[in-house]
Amino acid sequence: MDLSVKIGTLQLRNPVLTASGTFGYGTEYADFVDFSRLGGIVVKGTTLHPREGNPYPRMAETPSGMLNAVGLQNKGARYFIDHIYPAICHLPTKIIVNVSGSSIDDYVAVARMLDELEHIPAIELNISCPNVKQGGMAFGVTPYGASSVVRAVRNAYSKTLIVKLSPNVTDIVSIARAVEEEGADGVSLINTLLGMAIDAERRRPILSTVTGGLSGPAVKPVALRMVWQVAQAVSIPVIGMGGICSATDAVEFLLAGATAVEIGTANFVDPSVSEKVADGIADYMARHNMEHVSDITML
């Protein structure tokens, strides 16, 4: 049985990755996950300069989901390269860095720095984070904005370039087509859906930023629909995510046309879920007499 998949030149042993911002730098989960059983780890969003993120409270649980407004807290690309990369570059799985920025120049600068790192075979460009007041959102919500940043990064980055799409748009297909046109090797979706929670007794919003990003099982049907639409419209691989908690959930995304999946919020509920999903996909293939994981896709 062959579970390996390819995105650009990135070769994954199986289609299961962990989603950015939900799995730290991997090491936080060392007690729970055998990394050699994962396709890869997408590490926390990294920006050119350090960011303190948004004030507390940054999290609100909502029915079957959660809102977050972390705001891309990270120590910056230089710190990542000098202090974090050495500690994770030899983990027995593929390490992908999620890149964020508030200007095209910032994205390009980080992409250039990461291009030099031998053990980072791919980046995931976050053009969709809804938490950041400038940047983030602005690029991902129009085909023009998405094209401009992807074009610039494509020129600066030689390895596999995955572009992570925002679901907070009217027509996600047009954005996916635009980034394919500019040379993206794959697209991943969905990032969090913009939402809000209010504390009725205290009569105020729960999050310090008022609005935040919704994730978890609550978003799965929306995510599946978007993955299905995008997979039909582009010929580059699609990485699906949004509410995946089990192998069955993951298989549904593969059926909708995804080449691989990422697991986010579910890691908080069951810290070893990613490994279980990878095993469960293999069981599914065995039950359905499938040779290769791409046989699952129904499109």
Place this chain on the structure above:
Amino acid sequence: MKVLDLIVKESCAVSATSVRMVLTAHDTLPDMQPGQFVELRIDDTPGVLLRRPISIHDYDKESNTLALLVQRVGKGTAWLCSRQAGDVVNAVLPLGNGFTLPSEGAPCSPLLIGGGVGVAPLLFLGRELCRRGIVPTFLLGARTSKELLCKDLFESVGTVYVTTEVGDEGVKGFVTHHPVLSEGDFNAVYVCGPKPMMQAVVTMARAGEVWCEVSLENRMACGIGACLCCVEDTLSGNVCVCKEGPVFNIDRLKWT
């Protein structure tokens, strides 16, 4: 850290809204320190997704048991409070860093201040101090005597002083009104409880230049330092309460 199915050995109501549970496991429980916590999965409750952080109230290596003190405030804690002997609760444990314990033989006269369900971790802390030959003094605060939790257990470990807001037991008022604060000669203060209470204690500890640690209760998702949801804005920037805390020395906090 481990993910374990804990088995409820006994569960009994200790107030109208709180339950004390003793749990065990088929496997040997990992070693735990006072001030550390567990994250419990909430089952059978539609819509509830995330684990709930609960302090380790007591731990006994010999009998392979731990105790939790849970106050019912919402759906998650309601499910926990309704667990009966024999039921299973899935836990990730132990999490975070505990209270700093004085080194063996060092002179220490600690005051352990708890408010409401915040008294929970202080029992385990008191036991550890006893094990080091230090008799702890507890100052427990509650709204009414009926809401004062597990007083008899604390009395079996150290000296107990009480304040109640309505004044039906101990000194009337908040913990900061109790005379033992100024009369006792304490060189270490440990606090856990509602934030306004902890802030009031911290102000006094700072004024008296007394060493002091507090246990924070920020909202958490992962509990292991991966999501950055639970941060406290400290003098060294935003730090994860779940991983660097939940116990902090007041010298690190921005609280005024």
